[in-house]
Amino acid sequence: MIAPLKLIKDFGPNFRAFIFSQRPIIANFQSPKLWVHVVVNLYIFVVDRLRMTDHQFWGGIFVETANNFLRIKDVSTAFKINGQYYDAISHINLEVHHDEILAIVGKSGCGKSTLATTIMGLHDPSETHITGEIDFEDTDLLQLDEAGYNQFRGAKIGMIFQDPLSALNPLKRIEDQISEVMTYHTSLSKAAKHDRVLELLNQVGITNPQRTARQYPHELSGGMRQRVIIAIAIACKPDLIIADEPTTALDVTIQAQILDVLRDIQRENHAGIILITHDLGVVAETADQVAVMYAGQIVEKGSAEQIFDTPEHPYTRSLLRSMPQLDNQQDDLYVIKGNVPSLQKMPTTGDRFAPRIPWVPASAHEADPQMHEVVPGHWVRCTCYQTFQFPDEGGVTV
Amino acid sequence: MWKTILRRLLIMIPEVIILSILVFLLAKAMPGDPFTGSINPKADPEQIHHLMKLNGLYDPWYQQYWHWVVHLFHGNLGDSYQYQEPVSRLIAGRAGNTLWLSLFTMILTYAMALPMGVFAGRHEGQLPDTVIRVYTYVTYCIPFFVILVIGIWVFGYILGWFPTTGSISPNANGWAQTIGSHLTHILLPGLLGALFGTVNIVQYLRSEVIDAKHSDYVRTAQSKGVPSKDIYRHHIFRNSLLPIAAFAGYSITGLLNGSIFTETVFSYPGMGLLFVNSIIYRDYTVITALVLIYGILNLLGTLLSDIILSLVDPRIRID
Secondary structure: OOOHHHHHHHHOOOHHHHHHHOHHHHHOOOOHHHHHHHHHHHHHHHHHHOOOOHHHHHHHHHOOHHHOOEEEEEEEEEEEEOOEEEEEEEEEEEEEOOOEEEEEEOOOOOOHHHHHHHHHOOOOOOOEEEEEEEEEOOEEHHHOOHHHHHHHEOOOEEEEOOOOOOOOOOOOOHHHHHHHHHHHHOOOOHHHHHHHHHHHHHHOOOOOHHHHHHOOHHHOOHHHHHHHHHHHHHOOOOOEEEEEOOOOOOOHHHHHHHHHHHHHHHHHHOOEEEEEEOOHHHHHHHOOEEEEEEOOEEEEEEEHHHHHHOOOOHHHHHHHHOOOOOOOOOOOOOOOOOOOOOHHHOOOOOOOOHHHOOOOOHHHOOOOOOEEEEEOOEEEEOOHHHOOOOHHHOOOOO | OHHHHHHHHHHHHHHHHHHHHHHHHHHHHOOOOOOOOOOOOOOOHHHHHHHHHHOOOOOOHHHHHHHHHHHHHOOOOOEOOOOOOEHHHHHHHHHHHHHHHHHHHHHHHHHHHHHHHHHHHHOOOOHHHHHHHHHHHHHHHOOHHHHHHHHHHHHHHHOOOOOOOOOOOOOOOHHHHHHHHHHHHHHHHHHHHHHHHHHHHHHHHHHHHHHHHOOHHHHHHHHOOOOHHHHHHHHHHHHHHHHHHHHHHHHHHHHHHOOHHHHHHOOOOOHHHHHHHHHHOOOHHHHHHHHHHHHHHHHHHHHHHHHHHHHHOOOOOOO
């Protein structure tokens, strides 16, 4: 018999977590003794929660308070270059919810992948300096050691990598690479793992799972490899999937198929997905929420409609303007002049995008640009968006 | 697989023929002759001329070559001018010595190099890595024969731990003493040879491990939640051992080649010493036989490397 008092600690913050904690007991439903246990536990759970405020009490039982299960608070990651630390991403604030695809957009080198690897804890601690908080299901990931992190990686957070060829071990069969995740996070038998591998391969749209499971990565096409990578990421039904440019290395038809697979999985597992991409087309097609990054900062975030219909920040507007449109038959696309400064040369004050829009007067920028909420849920950095116009719209005022 | 191996062996036939012609011509092109200086210096040049004629050394090269090949097929490698003994018997007597020394050196080399290389790569930039790197650089900078001479001086002469010449003590009686004496004679040359042989493998393995450590598939394994201990065991070791495994094919041919340096410095009666002496004494028959054997061994070594690589690397299949 399990002592009821002991279980209280494991109840977690809400009803969902409570039921989850009772799973081992409920699984043995034949035993009436254990049902008594569940009832006693439920009683203690409710009594315990009665000390809370009304809102907390009802919230825990009927409303999913822990819906935003990933909360990134003021996270900065600095890399050591020649003995000095330089911020690759600075003061990132983001939330990811269940059943939601958050797209992080920006050009290469803006810190998208750094953000992903920071969440996954893939940085060498001797070469990087990370500050802030990453709250994932009531745990601050940044406080974990390697063993603690390994409880989350693969099990609750899955990652899909950009280059499907190099991300797979060339010397291991596909089956071994997929079942490796389950070895560390489940207690499945060998046969059960094999079945699960075939099921996963089937789920990601591989037509002959038996054959593919036996093959080596070099025997598969790029699209197949990416599907295998996805199968690895979802093998343990993670709550959060981080997809780092999952379609970049693939041609357009395969891209669409892979995105479909991702969306299906998200619906099935109620997972949250962070989709990192520089492809605005992919974003428009899949994302619920969008965060635009420039030079290590988030410059604008909001729902996909907000970002695409009413973009505010000059960078977002420039990006969208430089995208080919069917209804816009101009000869030349808009080009954002200049370059992103390197990590060492990154300005510490002022608007980082200001040098790319030189016609905007300095007075339009904030000295220390902050995020402003334009409409509920739509955030923009710096005040320059209020007056910003492109040169051909009469924006040259200096 | 067996078809490929058979095909490769068949392709080796023309290779060996070309090799044998080259070897024969090279030996012919060497200055000097086997008789000048080897017999009484007061000997009549007329007499040397007569001996040369008797041994067919004035015939055109293709006739000499043909002669040689016909004898070769009868297992007759000719007689050594220097030792007045059939070359085949001469080589057979030395091959065993070289085999044991090389085998010992090879085992010792890998036993030392693999842990060192992996350890250095794993702890890149830390103190143990620095120590191992300094060791490899220093060893690599010193010419091999200098290492050998210093080794003999320190361990054989000053400390007197090991015998410094030969392959067996003349006083050894009975099988136990014979084996023991053989062992003590190969210890020092084997150890010094391994000390030098590890350098390449350690450096190679170290950089392979470092490469593998930063590879994408290791990052994938990390994102699966695999503990780093297991990442090393399942992902990094095997992948970084690949080039070393391919290398092993060649080192097996070295089992019979012997080390010219080690055997010369230790006066160890093996193939390497025989080779050097034959060159010094212009012992054509021995030189040609040995170079031919070395050549064939190298061809076999290449094949062996390919086979090993195809066994350990699924990307390379030779069927």
